[in-house]
Amino acid sequence: MSFPSPSASNPSLTTSAYMVSSIDQSISDDEVASLPSESTSASDLDTLSDDYSDAEEEWRESIEQLELLLTMVLVPFVGKFLGRKCAYWSWTRFMEWKYPVEVVITNPATYKGAGVIEAMSPL
Known part of the structure; x- marks a missing residue:
């Protein structure tokens, strides 16, 4: 799954969007419930x-x-x-x-x- 880049001229925004998407995919509901x-x-x-x-x-x-x-x-x-x-x-x-x-x-x-x-x- 890829996200469209908010701004092609600003790489920090692209990197932060990528980091958020990878965090969302790595945490499952079971892990959250066990906290x-x-x-x-x-x-x-x-x-x-x-x-x-x-x-x-x-x-x-x-x-x-x-x-x-x-x-x-x-x-x-x-x-x-x-x-x-x-x-x-x-x-x-x-x-x-x-x-x-x-x-x-x-x-x-x-x-x-x-x-x-x-x-x-x-x-």
Whole structure:
């Protein structure tokens, strides 16, 4: 049995029509009758609700772990970092206000040479 081609220019349509016809011929009524029927009994619904509750419990545990990670690791780390930045900034501002000193370097070569000599000297 051959089917007329829906469009000679489109081979995908021809292939799909052929595939459908071969599937129709290979399945018999006896095979279809022997397939298990779908049931919606109370036990199936209990299984679905159990699966749903297990998935929901796992989801809540995952959220709990993320909250612990956030509160035990990230918040203290960020707080420590920002606290130190704030302390350094405020201490610098206080010292500049309390002891206003202006440093003027008149000879950069001498300044660099003194730094090198100081770095090379033993403690």
